[in-house]
Amino acid sequence: MKIALPILIVLTVILLSYAGYMALSPNGAPTEQTMGNVQRIFYYHVPSAWTAFLLFFINFGASIYYLIKRSPAADIVALVSAEVGVVFCTIVLITGPIWARPVWGIWWTWDMRLTSTLVLWLIYVSYLVLRRFSSSGQTALLAAALAVFGALCVPFVYFSIWFFRTQHPQPVMGGGGSIDPRMLHVLLLNWLAFSCFAFLVCWARYRVEKLQRDVDEAHAMRSLMDLRNRRQQRSA
Amino acid sequence: MTSNPYLFAAYAATWIIHVGYLSIILSRYARLKREIEELKNNSA
Numbered sequence: 001m002k003i004a005l006p007i008l009i010v011l012t013v014i015l016l017s018y019a020g021y022m023a024l025s026p027n028g029a030p031t032e033q034t035m036g037n038v039q040r041i042f043y044y045h046v047p048s049a050w051t052a053f054l055l056f057f058i059n060f061g062a063s064i065y066y067l068i069k070r071s072p073a074a075d076i077v078a079l080v081s082a083e084v085g086v087v088f089c090t091i092v093l094i095t096g097p098i099w100a101r102p103v104w105g106i107w108w109t110w111d112m113r114l115t116s117t118l119v120l121w122l123i124y125v126s127y128l129v130l131r132r133f134s135s136s137g138q139t140a141l142l143a144a145a146l147a148v149f150g151a152l153c154v155p156f157v158y159f160s161i162w163f164f165r166t167q168h169p170q171p172v173m174g175g176g177g178s179i180d181p182r183m184l185h186v187l188l189l190n191w192l193a194f195s196c197f198a199f200l201v202c203w204a205r206y207r208v209e210k211l212q213r214d215v216d217e218a219h220a221m222r223s224l225m226d227l228r229n230r231r232q233q234r235s236a
Numbered sequence: 237m238t239s240n241p242y243l244f245a246a247y248a249a250t251w252i253i254h255v256g257y258l259s260i261i262l263s264r265y266a267r268l269k270r271e272i273e274e275l276k277n278n279s280a
Contacts, residue, residue, distance in 0.1 A: 020247075041246040048250070087257050094253070095246040102242050197254075204261050211268045218275050 005203075012196040019043075019193040022186045029186040041099040042183075047191035048091040049117075051198050053154050055085030056124065060151030063144035072213075075140045078147060079131055080205045082124050084198055089121045104167060112160040113168035120157050123150040 022028030023043035032039035062078035065071060096114065097107040108114065127150060131143050161168050179187075 024243075024247075037240045038242050040240075040243055044246060044250050084257075087253060091250050091253055094249045098242050098246040098249065201254075201258065201261070204258075204265075208261055208265050208268065211265070211272075215268055215271050215275070218272075222275070222279075 008196070009200060012193070012200055015189075015193040015196055019186070019190040023190055029183050030180060032183075035103055038099065038102050041095055043186055043190045045092060045095040045099060046187060047194045048088045048095065050191055051194045052085045052088035052092060053158065054195065055081045055088065055198060055202075056120075056151055056154050059085060059124075059147050060154075063147035063151075066140065066144045067148075075144070076206055076209050076213075078144060079128075080202050080209060082127050082147065083205060084202050086121065086124045086128060087201075088194075088198065089117070089124065093117060093121060109167055111166040111168060112164035113157070113166050116153065116157045116160050120150070120153045123153060 023040055029040065029043065031037060058081040059078050062074045062081060066074040066078060096117075100109075101107050123146075127143055127146050130146065131139060134142070136142070160166065
């Protein structure tokens with residue numbers, strides 16, 4: 001593990017650099033004829049959305065596991081995947097309007113895809129707020145239940161453009177739309193790079209959360225010891 | 237390579253958010269390390 005991690009970090013950096021180059025260079029992805037170079041936002045916007053969805057599904061799986069087994073490790077995985085998922089979803093909500101402005105002429109429209117993505121983001125932000133500020137002993141349980149409902153929103157966001165008339169384009173995968181194979185290649189390359197990056201960030205965040213819980217436990221133990229010592233001194 | 241202000245803004249925003257989040261994780265890690273050292277020193 002000690003050797004594997006630096007190798008994975010180096011590989012991820014190389015992959016992100018190469019994928020970024022392929023996304024920006026006409027030698028990698030061809031320039032789209034109607035939108036021009038601004039269409040290259042697609043290679044960051046869509047992989048970020050897919051990575052966010054993947055992380056929310058990991059959060060869903062870990063939450064279900066926590067509800068069944070009450071495993072603290074599953075609780076940490078759920079928290080970490082939601083947090084990193086929110087980071088990727090924030091990127092989707094920022095890069096989307098930046099792309100929409102030159103193409104649609106507006107930053108934002110309240111159509112079903114955009115609105116449901118914003119609602120999804122708000123659900124997971126409220127999940128993180130609950131976890132951060134609730135002092136109840138049932139916080140992990142309540143958060144796991146909220147995560148199950150949050151995950152139900154993910155397929156709704158993805159398929160909303162099938163069920164409703166919307167300004168947003170049809171999905172690249174499974175939507176019946178066609179894409180240049182070179183564009184698809186660069187898109188998948190960027191998704192792979194962002195997935196590796198998300199895995200690394202999740203791993204780092206998992207370590208920090210585990211350390212935080214160990215420190216909290218040590219503080220609690222110390223407080224108990226102090227209390228016991230004070231009682232012993234009083235009774236002596 | 238291509239230049240477009242919207243394209244630049246989208247890519248820059250992505251990396252600013254990622255780097256910002258990573259720096260928050262790293263600062264929390266450094267704070268926890270300090271706290272562990274303090275706990276060790278106090279218990280010694």
